[in-house]
Amino acid sequence: MSDFAAHRLLLVHAHPDDESIGQGATMAKYAAEGRSVTLVTCTAGEMGEILVPDLEHLAADKEDGLGEHRKGELAAAMAELGVSDHRFLGGFGTYRDSGMKWHEDGHAVAADDIHDNAFWHADLTEAANHLVPVIRELRPQVLVTYDEFGGYGHPDHIQAHRVAMYAAQLAAAPSYRRDLGEAWDIPKIYWSAMSESRFRHGLRKLREAGDTTSFEGMDPDGYLPPFFVPDEDITAEVDATDYIEQKMAALKAHATQIATDGPFFALSNNEGVLVWGRELYRLVKGVAGPTGDNGWEADLFAGIPG
Template sequence: MSAAKRLLLVHAHPDDETINNGVTMAKYAASGAQVTLVTCTRGEEGEVLVTELANLASDKDDKLGEHREVELKDAMAQLGINDFRFLGAPNKKWRDSGMMGTTQNERGDVFWQADLDEASHELVKIILETKPQVLITYDEFGGYGHPDHIKAHRVAMRATELAAEQGWQISKIYWNTMPRSVIQMGIEKMKEVGSDFFGAESADDLPFAKPDELVTTVVNAPEYVPQKLEAMKAHATQISVDGPFFALSNNLGLSVWGDEYYTLVKGEKAAPFDSNGRELDIFAGVI
């Protein structure tokens, strides 16, 4: 028998899920919810931050995707997630698209070039199998404009329409949101210790900083921050323990990762709420 609460997350590359939703995933999985992660590419074009693994890069041995599959598996073990899949697997693989305007982005096998309905139908299969009540993905800008994030958004939203036509209606859809005030606080704290956060002077310099009023929902789960940080460490080629994410943890304390923010774009907000009127439970009103 399937779990009473079922959550589906659609992400572009391995590590996106942990940065955006690590405590959300860990919290709901620990409570008995079925959590399904769909990752659309293997992140083949990612930068390799581990010197001894530099040969994996796409301009060298081009084996980073295979390595990131292992990193994702290790990260999911930390978060307690058993159901994680790559879109189209095992028969279809879409490659990391790289950034807009690059030669990689023009390859015929990259996710950005994928036919929208073909990719969406692959996700529909998973939706009809797992029957999630709640979906989490990116906004229409993909958070910060990466082609694969934008395409993941489009595929997720299209798949929900197609699944509804085939009998499964997802009750609530959320987009990841990084509120400007939280990012600005982090930047100020980093400045106090003579460091920076991605070189930004202000949250306005970062494309993923969103107006606070877009936040409808916050998942507060500080007790799962240690698991989130261990999952981040598992993505070693992409997240450096000496980089801005862990510097933020050191300077703001672990609680900086305990809140994850969302914009509800389908469904109705429901109690309980925090003092700012934001939902505290993504399944509220569903079960």
């Protein structure tokens, strides 16, 4: 019988709410099973759009208090997911949300004006050195972060990818910064993924139901921005359909960023189990464990002794 208590998962995300959108169900499932789940968030999301009118005074161009507020939202979301170990890279406030703007092709790019301590401007080695001791302390068997495009092009997502991947390499080198702890080589690294075919299916259902505003401009049978991964590149699917309720509660906890009547919940209402309850991953380091009939691992710890 597997000893789930020996399993340790580390996730590296850019802003509060990214974790709940991407891996909230997996996090809730693993935490409920007694596995160790640690979240490292790289910024407090200070530049996020505020969807709650009564909190608009917290905006960066006003009181600039959104980061502190989102720190509380993140804590509430983690409580919903049952995750007790969540940290900010280098400590709260070390790196600031870089902001973004939309490219005409439909993906995010860096904003025109970026704060001095924006994460996008962070020195890569310095930022990685904040993560190396976390890796060496926790000794995770699995690391989850973004792909090289950061999912949808946000500069902080791209930087989180770079920092996580570089820190994993540095943490594994016995002679590197011995003062940061004993070396640890993470056995398996995954990038989060969203299936193109599944998204098209869910979007088609929305359009058939008469919803033309959610994911506006996206055509289920036409061009989609490069957010999605072909099924042949996906290597793992965690079926956490029993934890959709926890994931939705965590999303609602991020109230300044995610509207309950917005596209996330619209898609959930139509295809929630398929889209939100079964979270997908690409294995980019390590050896895949046993797979199911679809050729995908059913557990990120597949093949890891436990």
